[in-house]
Amino acid sequence: MIAAGSGSRQAVDSLIQRGANINAAEPSQGQTALMWAAAEGHTEIVNLLVAEGADIRIATKSGFTALAFATIANDGDAVKRLLAAGGDPNLKLGDGTELLLAATSHRSTAAAIALLDAGADPGVKDQQANTPLHTASQRGNLPLVQSLLAHGASVLTVNMAPRGAGRFAGAGGQTPLFLAARGGHLDVMKALLDTGSDPHYHAPDGGSFLMAAVSSANVEAVRLAWKYDNAVDVAMKDGSTLIHASVTGTGNSPEAQARIVEVIQFLADHGARLDEVNKANSTAIDIADVGPTDKAVLLITKLILAKGGYPVHPSKRGIGLPPAQ
Template sequence: MHNGGTPLFIAAFNGHVEVVAALLTAGANTEAANEDGATPLYTAAYNGHVAAVRALLTAGANTEAENEDGWTPLHIAAYNGHVEAVAALLTAGANKEVATKDGWTPLHIAAYNGHVEAVAALLTAGANKEVATKDGATPLFIAAYNGHVAAVRALLTAGARKEVATKDGWTPLHIAAQNGHVEVVTALLTAGANKEAAKEDGRTPLRAAAYGGHVGVMRALLLAEGDDDKEAGSESRWTPLHLACLDGDLARVEQLLQGGAEVDSAGKGGWTPLHLALCGRSTEVAARLLRAGASTTQATGGNTPLHNASYGGQAGVVNALRRAPLEAKNHEGMTPLHRACQRGHRDVVEALLRAGADQEAKTDVSSFVVMHAVWMEALLLHLRTSPAVMRPGGPLAH
């Protein structure tokens, strides 16, 4: 990090303001950068040495000097949450909308690390809360992605739009649901985020949460009642049995079934109590539903209960579902055996084979392409929301 640093750079990095002042009085160059393109002002901002930052600003240091990654002193102060340095730079006229090579503004970066005071300072200064990175991610999306609920609330209070999607169709609610951030999901829902928003592939926040196995998020989504629920009537709502099954509450499930609850009541997207029991990994509840006559063929997203049990590695449920259609294919052209193989669940594979599953069954021609696209989308989303300059070691770590 000190590679190529001048005495002024070293003094600024360590926050020795009296030494900084002496060097400036002697005519030290405020713009002399190290090998990474970082100036003395940048390194003072990096470490949050606000007195050194102010001394350099008074001496006329350039607030917009970028390092080799396109980061300014304001970017790095926001990244590390040094709110006093952020405030000093803003007061000196630092450009609050300057973007890195990937389109990240200081507000994106403060939101990424959940530095809510820095987020608030930037918002108060008028930073654009709707600006998007090259991949379409707004500061709200970035905060939601990492589960920083305080930053999410600050952005929502400032009026950030909740439904702005990335180029891949992900809204803040989608990504918070997929990553299991229940507090963020709740904050977004309270602010009126659309829980039924679907990507081009039909994936809703609920399905995204199910994909990640996030039961708490699923419960929050099920409990959230939107205007469409109120208008459509009770037939579209989630029942107490759905929630009891998701929670794995066998006693409550028993009570509801004894009271006449409809075992195959389907919520939006075709979710039955059995599907939710499987998402909650509750073998006992699933077995009780099957004894009550729950359908083994009703699908959600093309996946039958057997598909979901196979994917989740629930061998006990697979055995209970042995009379279910073994060769049913989901929207990706995969049978339950394919799904078990996909996840490497040997005990489930063996149970399916014992039940007579076709070990030579082939996926649809397009299945590999579809699955490859899904896997690549998830990988790229992670990479896109973790800029190279934020890798372990980060800026200036040399």
């Protein structure tokens, strides 16, 4: 096992020739030499052990097989070899998690694609009803998204609310397109739209595709969403508007603020309401003032004043307000 884990082919060869039990398992976790080689990404040793008759079906006490170890290690070649030797692409781990879900959550793209090519079900779901396509879309993993779509993953499936979800963070009922938009992943957004995603769907909380894109603080994502969903008067059930979304959870670093004001200006240019009060009695200025996202406060205030209005709730720090007469 130590030889397999270290990747020493010479040592492994020598031990096999001397009659070592190729399927021996260490007593603590029940791991075999094949598992150690798979976990450490030693594809050559995996190939050797499989060729010498190592049992790929043996599982550890926690339900991990060599295929599971190779998947988590994202060793695509080892995964393919183990699948070719009879590994199950729809394997469930000891806790019931499907192997494809584990691959996706561990960012094991090569392994996930190999599993899909071998027949893994692209529609498996975790406890919050997230499919691999949800996770890959949220992370902007275009190669995996493309593979999932090619293998029939549904673009219309929605997830459930994660524990502790807040406004604009994804309160449930989110499609892969919403998650890609929220991350500002343009290539993934385009791939999903080209494969039948519904840009007019609204989540149970009232959120829209455009609102998801706005919350990314990526004006290019907003421009793309606008081509399909130009309802600027959309509001969530809590009364929050697109302008609220633009300043919620988008950060307040100098770089983030520069992106946020681009989004706000785009929305203002297209008729978005700037000074609505939500059910928490907050305007976008209130939220940005607390951030603090000063550039957003300044721009929103400036836009309201330019239209002859005055902020419902002016900045408590006086940002953007004309000097007192």
